[in-house]
Amino acid sequence: MVTMTARRSDATRAAILVAARERFAADGFERATIRAIAADARIDPSMVMRYYGNKEALFAAAADFDLRLPDLGDTPGERIGTTLARHFLHRWEGDETLMALLRAAVTKEAAAERIRSVFVQQVGPVAARLAPDPAQAATRAGLVATQMLGFALCRYILRLPPVVGLTPEEAAAWLAPTIQRYLTGEAQAG
Amino acid sequence: MVTMTARRSDATRAAILVAARERFAADGFERATIRAIAADARIDPSMVMRYYGNKEALFAAAADFDLRLPDLGDTPGERIGTTLARHFLHRWEGDETLMALLRAAVTKEAAAERIRSVFVQQVGPVAARLAPDPAQAATRAGLVATQMLGFALCRYILRLPPVVGLTPEEAAAWLAPTIQRYLTGEAQAG
DNA sequence: CTCGAAAGTCAACAACTGTTGGCAACGATA
DNA sequence: TATCGTTGCCAACAGTTGTTGACTTTCGAG
Incomplete structure (x- = not known):
């Protein structure tokens, strides 16, 4: 057979x-x-x-997983932050794989490398399509990572009470403008 | 003697x-x-x-340490984000203790509890003084934590290349508006 | 039914861990 | 110089870990 x-x-x-x-x-x-x-x-x-x-x-x-980022092709420009914030939250709430990966990534280089590759291959292209300046697309994707992974760290791993207490809708409302600005806002010179 | x-x-x-x-x-x-x-x-x-x-x-x-947050008493309202962002970055760049604490906090409950208490005792009061709505001060402090710890996670532990590549000044410029909005911006209903 | 591969069990291994107690070298005090 | 607490090293302990190999049981194909 x-x-x-x-x-x-x-x-x-x-x-x-x-x-x-x-x-x-x-x-x-x-x-x-x-x-x-x-x-x-x-x-x-x-x-x-x-x-x-x-x-x-x-x-x-x-720890094999996929962020399953939406296409965003027909999403109006100003709603990208909200859409992405909601998607990230929904993904984290429903899949233990992400927590396993993040917990391991802090002490295992191989797991950290996998997180890096996920962001390069999955968040990077989204940022490249949306960023007003292609040269800064990678930086913008990285900034989105700092906010989303930081939120996950505080909510699911460190369990900071005020962050745990937020409903997914409240959390998305707070995070959306940050994501929106990192992806499409004006560049910061430093 | x-x-x-x-x-x-x-x-x-x-x-x-x-x-x-x-x-x-x-x-x-x-x-x-x-x-x-x-x-x-x-x-x-x-x-x-x-x-x-x-x-x-x-x-x-x-892992015994102090964030050493500045007083902010004489800082103009609109510069609080920049001041805090710079302070956090400076603190992380110069003290291995913070990395030890964060790395351990991911798998040791006692270390996570210490991070929680640091934020309650050190970031909380700052948020309480600056937040326009005292009831949401804790939430605002928690949001600041998500961004600052997330940045530290991506830069010092996961070592995401675009985040590692930022100079401290560039990083502060990107993060400052986020911190500013979380602390003093209008509340999000969800 | 027979038989052989697949699935599962059991006991042990070597390495490494935090931790302990005994013992030798040291150094200030009397 | 004799004394005694301090400082340090050595060897060993008990427990846990990932991992291995030999053994028995199961079960579908011939």
């Missing part, structure tokens, strides 16, 4: 991945142990090794 | 603290080992335990 048949172990593989994402998101890379992940998935630790090779590769599989 | 005399071991204590700050800043709490810190300080690991008790207490001693 040429077609890829579903293996009997697919359920186990998936359970490992779910447990790994949860543990990496909650504890970071080094505190999330293979034994704890295996216990959550109700299997033996050695199965994790068999199916994913080692801890690094397991993390790489668990 | 009542006055505290300098102990012969003060130099060692200080060397341990310097090495600990460097390692915690570079590697985070769990990857910074007592053995590595002791090696950097050119002493035996057991000395670290004798002088600081355990790893938690060593971290607490190494």
Whole structure:
């Protein structure tokens, strides 16, 4: 048979991945142990090794994700900040992968590199299309990253009470003008 | 004699603290080992335990710091954003303690709690004095935290190239209007 | 039913961790 | 010089970690 048949172990593989994402998101890379992940998935630790090779590769599989930025082609210029702010918030609220990646990125260079590549490949092009000055597109994308990652850091990881207390709508309303200015506002000379 | 005399071991204590700050800043709490810190300080690991008790207490001693926010009493209202942005940047550029604290805060609840208390006790009062609406002072302080910690995260930890490439003056120029608006701008309803 | 690969279990390994207690060298005080 | 607290080093502990290999069980194809 040429077609890829579903293996009997697919359920186990998936359970490992779910447990790994949860543990990496909650504890970071080094505190999330293979034994704890295996216990959550109700299997033996050695199965994790068999199916994913080692801890690094397991993390790489668990932290694989996509920002899924919208096209923005038909978005009116002045609503870009609001649209992007809402999208980022929605993405963070619903996917543990992002928390796993951010927590690990602080102490694992490989995870930091992945975050960098996500911003270069996914936020960069958006900024390139919207920035009034192509030469500063990368800087503008970076500034957007500082605000969005900073918000996620304070809300989901550090859990600063005033930031946790904001509703997604309130948060988007505060952040939108910042994103809008970083992307399309006048350049700052310093 | 009542006055505290300098102990012969003060130099060692200080060397341990310097090495600990460097390692915690570079590697985070769990990857910074007592053995590595002791090696950097050119002493035996057991000395670290004798002088600081355990790893938690060593971290607490190494991560003890003060934001040293300026008074802002005689700062014209419209220059508050610029003044604060510059102050934060200057503080981050010159003190490894902040990096050690942020790196550890991502995986250590005790370190996250310390960051929270720093913002409540040091940024909160500033926001309370400047915010047009006292009820929203805490929210405004939290928003300032999202931008400043997010910038530090992207520049010093994730090392996003466009953010690393900014000069302190350029960075302050971009961030100042954001800080200004979060502190003194009109409230967002959501 | 038979059989062999796949799936899962179990025990152990080597390395590393924070931490401890014993013991030697030092240095000021008497 | 004799004494005693201070400073430092060494070796070891107990626990945890990622990882491995041998073993048994399961189950669908022939």
